[in-house]
Amino acid sequence: MNTVILLSASVLAVGVSYYKDQMKTKKSLMMAKGMFLNTAGSIIGILMLIGLMLAIIPPEVIKDLLGNSSLLLSGFYGAVIGAITIIPAFIAFPLASSLFESGANLVGIAAFITTLTMVGIATLPIEIEHFGKKFALVRNGLSFLLALLIALGMVIIL
Amino acid sequence: MIETIKKNKINVITFLAYGIVFFYNKDLFYKGLDNSWGFIREMIEILPAVMIISGLIGVWVPKEMIIKNFGKDSGLKGKLISVFIGSVSAGPIYAAFPFAQTLLTKGASISNIVIIISSWAVMKIPMLIVEVKFLGFPFAASRYFLTLPGIILLGYLVNKFVHKKDELINTESDLDEIIKIEEILPGFNCGVCGYKNCRAYASAIYRKSEEKDLCGPGNAEVIKALKSINS
Numbered sequence: 001m002n003t004v005i006l007l008s009a010s011v012l013a014v015g016v017s018y019y020k021d022q023m024k025t026k027k028s029l030m031m032a033k034g035m036f037l038n039t040a041g042s043i044i045g046i047l048m049l050i051g052l053m054l055a056i057i058p059p060e061v062i063k064d065l066l067g068n069s070s071l072l073l074s075g076f077y078g079a080v081i082g083a084i085t086i087i088p089a090f091i092a093f094p095l096a097s098s099l100f101e102s103g104a105n106l107v108g109i110a111a112f113i114t115t116l117t118m119v120g121i122a123t124l125p126i127e128i129e130h131f132g133k134k135f136a137l138v139r140n141g142l143s144f145l146l147a148l149l150i151a152l153g154m155v156i157i158l
Numbered sequence: 159m160i161e162t163i164k165k166n167k168i169n170v171i172t173f174l175a176y177g178i179v180f181f182y183n184k185d186l187f188y189k190g191l192d193n194s195w196g197f198i199r200e201m202i203e204i205l206p207a208v209m210i211i212s213g214l215i216g217v218w219v220p221k222e223m224i225i226k227n228f229g230k231d232s233g234l235k236g237k238l239i240s241v242f243i244g245s246v247s248a249g250p251i252y253a254a255f256p257f258a259q260t261l262l263t264k265g266a267s268i269s270n271i272v273i274i275i276s277s278w279a280v281m282k283i284p285m286l287i288v289e290v291k292f293l294g295f296p297f298a299a300s301r302y303f304l305t306l307p308g309i310i311l312l313g314y315l316v317n318k319f320v321h322k323k324d325e326l327i328n329t330e331s332d333l334d335e336i337i338k339i340e341e342i343l344p345g346f347n348c349g350v351c352g353y354k355n356c357r358a359y360a361s362a363i364y365r366k367s368e369e370k371d372l373c374g375p376g377n378a379e380v381i382k383a384l385k386s387i388n389s
Contacts, residue, residue: 030350123255
């Protein structure tokens with residue numbers, strides 16, 4: 001649904017822009033094409049590598065790590081697994097709920113979801129290309145710590 | 159040849175990994191491809207629209223407006239706008255990078271860029287519905303409740319550690335000269351000139367006297383400014 005809104009918004013915006021100034025619109029589309037090819041070229045390999053990794057590592061292993069009897073450890077494992085992989089949200093939540101039902105810890109799941117989407121070791125090279133090494137490392141490092149804090153906070157609240 | 163391999167390091171590794179798995183276990187090979195197709199489909203659905211909107215912002219929105227709303231003096235209002243933009247967006251985090259970079263080159267602050275990227279990743283409104291469905295309302299609500307201040311704090315901290323000039327990776331000699339050229343370029347890293355980013359093009363102009371009219375987004379002024387240096 002969101003995708004449809006986004007697509008229609010961009011088509012509409014291009015239409016308005018074209019009506020106002022053809023040259024500017026052409027220039028912006030040229031930029032969009034360049035940025036798309038740049039990003040797509042560097043992301044496809046990474047996405048396929050993660051796809052393969054998820055095929056090789058069985059979900060049971062993830063489940064065992066997140067269901068560790070120690071709250072701290074399962075939170076830590078959750079954060080680490082989430083940091084390495086990137087999984088689209090529509091896959092991540094069903095996965096998280098099945099992990100929870102089969103005995104994984106809440107801390108582990110909360111940390112897992114936060115780092116899953118916010119920390120990306122796999123996308124680090126792309127982030128470095130856009131913002132530089134220091135920015136990428138500091139942002140990912142601090143986000144990792146934040147994920148652990150959020151997970152601990154949730155244990156206290158729930 | 160070696161340079162091409164180096165440039166596409168990850169693609170080469172992926173290709174080899176799939177090759178090995180193919181001979182070792184065909185089931186895993188196809189499962190991997192199947193997983194990947196889900197990711198790639200998401201990318202194809204989302205990325206073009208995000209890039210088109212970034213391009214339009216780049217061309218139409220004046221720098222002053224970005225500085226006013228997202229700059230370092232935009233205050234709490236700027237942070238809240240950043241959270242809003244991130245949370246209504248669609249797509250995975252790597253789609254946020256080019257978008258955020260466009261805002262950064264137009265004068266947004268590091269702190270607000272971090273807020274946009276983070277809320278883009280982890281606080282999406284459409285995602286909230288899915289999260290409530292699968293993990294329950296208390297889980298989702300407490301996660302959002304803790305994440306919002308966390309992200310704003312994160313922006314503040316990254317801003318403390320990273321300064322705008324650090325974004326540039328200091329691996330080249332004669333960096334100052336190259337940065338001088340790079341500052342003339344629009345900074346979209348769109349690749350129209352044939353180089354990976356504006357830095358690489360600037361470096362090529364400096365070292366190899368590359369042609370100075372290759373920049374697509376750059377207007378006549380940019381080309382004129384480029385031609386006026388070291389000549």
